[in-house]
Amino acid sequence: MYARLFPAITWLKGYNFGMFRLDALAGLTVALVLIPQSMAYAQLAGLPVYYGLYASFLPPMVAALFGSSRQLATGPVAVVSLMSAASLAPLASAGSSEFIAYSILLALIIGLFQFSLGVLKLGLVVNFLSHPVVNGFTNAAALIIASSQLAKFFGVDVDNAPHHYETMIMVAKAAFDFTHWPTLMFGLGALALMFTLRKINRRIPDVLLAVTLATLISYFTGFSDNRTVGLAELPTPETVAMITDYNARQEQLVELSRDRAELGGRIDTLQKEVEQGRADRRELLALESQRDLVNLAIDEAGAEIRGLRSQLRGLRFTAVERDGRIFFHVGNDWVAGTVESNKVWRLKVGSGALDRERLTMMGGGAVVGTIPRGLPPFSLPEFSLAAALKLVPMAIIIALLGFMEAIAIAKAIAAKTGQRLDPNQELIGQGLANMTGALSSSFAVSGSFSRSAVNLQAGAVTGFSSVVTSLVVLLTLLFLTPLLYHLPQAVLAAVIVMAVIGLLNTSGFVHAWKAQWYDGAISILTFLVTLAVAPHLETGIMVGVVLSMGVFLYKSMRPEVATLSLHEDKVLKSAQYYRLQGCRHIAVIRFDGPLFFANASYLDEQVAKYREQRPDLRYIILEASGINDMDASGEEALALLVERLRAAGIGFAVSSAKGAVLAVLERTHLLNKIGWENFYPDSKSAVENLVHKIHQHSDLPEGGCKSCPLTQYLPLEGGKDRDNRRNTKVKED
Numbered sequence: 001m002y003a004r005l006f007p008a009i010t011w012l013k014g015y016n017f018g019m020f021r022l023d024a025l026a027g028l029t030v031a032l033v034l035i036p037q038s039m040a041y042a043q044l045a046g047l048p049v050y051y052g053l054y055a056s057f058l059p060p061m062v063a064a065l066f067g068s069s070r071q072l073a074t075g076p077v078a079v080v081s082l083m084s085a086a087s088l089a090p091l092a093s094a095g096s097s098e099f100i101a102y103s104i105l106l107a108l109i110i111g112l113f114q115f116s117l118g119v120l121k122l123g124l125v126v127n128f129l130s131h132p133v134v135n136g137f138t139n140a141a142a143l144i145i146a147s148s149q150l151a152k153f154f155g156v157d158v159d160n161a162p163h164h165y166e167t168m169i170m171v172a173k174a175a176f177d178f179t180h181w182p183t184l185m186f187g188l189g190a191l192a193l194m195f196t197l198r199k200i201n202r203r204i205p206d207v208l209l210a211v212t213l214a215t216l217i218s219y220f221t222g223f224s225d226n227r228t229v230g231l232a233e234l235p236t237p238e239t240v241a242m243i244t245d246y247n248a249r250q251e252q253l254v255e256l257s258r259d260r261a262e263l264g265g266r267i268d269t270l271q272k273e274v275e276q277g278r279a280d281r282r283e284l285l286a287l288e289s290q291r292d293l294v295n296l297a298i299d300e301a302g303a304e305i306r307g308l309r310s311q312l313r314g315l316r317f318t319a320v321e322r323d324g325r326i327f328f329h330v331g332n333d334w335v336a337g338t339v340e341s342n343k344v345w346r347l348k349v350g351s352g353a354l355d356r357e358r359l360t361m362m363g364g365g366a367v368v369g370t371i372p373r374g375l376p377p378f379s380l381p382e383f384s385l386a387a388a389l390k391l392v393p394m395a396i397i398i399a400l401l402g403f404m405e406a407i408a409i410a411k412a413i414a415a416k417t418g419q420r421l422d423p424n425q426e427l428i429g430q431g432l433a434n435m436t437g438a439l440s441s442s443f444a445v446s447g448s449f450s451r452s453a454v455n456l457q458a459g460a461v462t463g464f465s466s467v468v469t470s471l472v473v474l475l476t477l478l479f480l481t482p483l484l485y486h487l488p489q490a491v492l493a494a495v496i497v498m499a500v501i502g503l504l505n506t507s508g509f510v511h512a513w514k515a516q517w518y519d520g521a522i523s524i525l526t527f528l529v530t531l532a533v534a535p536h537l538e539t540g541i542m543v544g545v546v547l548s549m550g551v552f553l554y555k556s557m558r559p560e561v562a563t564l565s566l567h568e569d570k571v572l573k574s575a576q577y578y579r580l581q582g583c584r585h586i587a588v589i590r591f592d593g594p595l596f597f598a599n600a601s602y603l604d605e606q607v608a609k610y611r612e613q614r615p616d617l618r619y620i621i622l623e624a625s626g627i628n629d630m631d632a633s634g635e636e637a638l639a640l641l642v643e644r645l646r647a648a649g650i651g652f653a654v655s656s657a658k659g660a661v662l663a664v665l666e667r668t669h670l671l672n673k674i675g676w677e678n679f680y681p682d683s684k685s686a687v688e689n690l691v692h693k694i695h696q697h698s699d700l701p702e703g704g705c706k707s708c709p710l711t712q713y714l715p716l717e718g719g720k721d722r723d724n725r726r727n728t729k730v731k732e733d
Helices: 008-012 017-044 050-055 058-066 078-088 097-119 123-128 131-148 150-154 164-177 181-200 206-221 237-275 281-314 385-417 423-439 449-457 464-484 489-501 507-515 517-533 537-557 600-613 632-647 659-667 670-674 683-695 719-732
Strands: 073-075 226-229 317-322 325-330 359-362 446-448 560-566 572-574 586-592 619-623 651-655
Touching: 008 058, 017 050, 017 073, 017 078, 017 206, 017 449, 017 464, 017 489, 050 464, 058 073, 058 423, 058 464, 073 423, 073 449, 073 464, 078 097, 078 131, 078 385, 078 489, 078 537, 097 123, 097 385, 097 423, 123 385, 123 423, 123 537, 131 150, 131 164, 131 385, 131 489, 131 507, 131 517, 131 537, 150 164, 150 181, 150 489, 164 281, 164 517, 181 206, 181 489, 206 489, 226 325, 237 281, 385 423, 385 446, 385 449, 385 537, 446 449, 507 517, 517 537, 560 600, 572 683, 586 600, 586 683, 600 632, 619 683, 632 651, 632 670, 651 683, 659 670
Parallel strands: 586 619, 619 651
Antiparallel strands: 073 446, 226 359, 317 325, 560 572, 560 586
């Protein structure tokens, strides 16, 4: 009982110093990879980079202590981070306080869902996400993640468009207009270094070396050159007018948002009063119309703000010294006194209003900047029922997809180590990791393939390696964050790109197509839909799931129904597949699948087709080895089929029926209706008996069917003794 509540007990037994030394080294190695990766994934999730460190503090340790895998490394991962950002984009602006609150709440809901599935032992629910769907989605997500980092490579800022491809077009236009070449060199250089080191030896900490080298170069070359100025230092009238107009629109948007929230509360209250008959519905309709007008005004204000923001970001300034002060003019209208003639300055414009007295002018590239030192805030996420209900659908998808990624990695590791893996316990571990992470300001996490591989290769033998990883992250938060100030953002983008390269798996499409063409088609359609609808990634997943379920239902409604005949190796096989000649008087029909409400009529349709094709048909043998189950509809359909066949003078027998099916037939008394004498333990005894019985009928042409392939089945024995042996065997079975 204690082991189930606290699985770490199982690997703490017999723990010794040698194991501790291996775990400590592996934990340190993983931490050196995790720290830069987590900051990059926080950026991908639309959060400040230090939230990646928060997500790397408690979740790895909790997942290891309560999960069943001893080497699975939990923390921020690319796909979950991207889906988290995509699901919250319609609710708040990336990086805003509301967005951060939603991200933490989303992690809590994901953790609760995963934990509930684990406690209820419903881990098999992840089977709804088939491998072709996951393969198509993962490949599309890898391309979306990699392309989403292009803006950071070129050193440009653009707003996110409704569709990802529209955002990429805007990035291309912005990069064509202006590219910050030092930023691009940092990004490409980091990619080249990590790729080369990985080719030389995968044990080399390529991410750590690239991040360390880039940070040192950035520090000593003054890569980041930002200056804080007031509006007075921007003397170009057009610039001042644009900033003033931009701030006014932002204030208008804030007021409109406040009005919408107030109207929403009044509408909710009035809705309840209308339902109780204490208010007039016309007043409710008037308020809803008023809210629609406010929404329209918000959309218009948002469009104007995006246009002004794009114009402000597109301005290029020249720094000019005059009377001991630095002024920033658009273009080169003040050539005399230019501080650095070859340097271009840009105005940093975020999603909110600009501080007229503290405007940031960027003369260099973007770096991580200041990271708060100390432990993350510990508190319950801000919770409201309305917000939680909005997040639940995406939380379920992210929870299932994240767990699928984690359990796939854990299974691959277990295959190498031979350890026992419990999917439900792993769900509990992942759920608790997300829940405790949410209490410490973490966004959603899952198992990481790359870091788990590093953990295994570094020699980790127990989950204590993840405890060491969490402790190293803690030391970083307490003492080492100032060292990360000069880390270029482009290098973090390169870290993400290198990480998602491993997600690309084009051979998965070919493999799925070779297995079944429809699996390949589902995988390709999921891939294309996910790319087309990005950033609404849940649509791609849902399309894939619906297609998979549709194929499953179609196959269940139309199972394989084959006629059997004697093969040259003296075994009954499919006459259609092997092109075998069948008997004109006896049809052996095999039904492959459960006989239930969805396909009950299909068996009758196929039998009717065989009757039309064989007018001399005298007997039908239902080879029932493929029928694993039968419900009331299936039993009713079988009873009606027997009645119709007997009314037409056609005999009916059943061979190879399984115990579950015989139990249903016995409880409904259909077994007695068909007759014990018409049940055979296998197709061999059924054919042997019925071929002899049917082919001896005097009304058959020329005394029987001498050319029938079924007569070659077995030498026939005396009828009475054979019947007695058959009936005895059926009853024993």
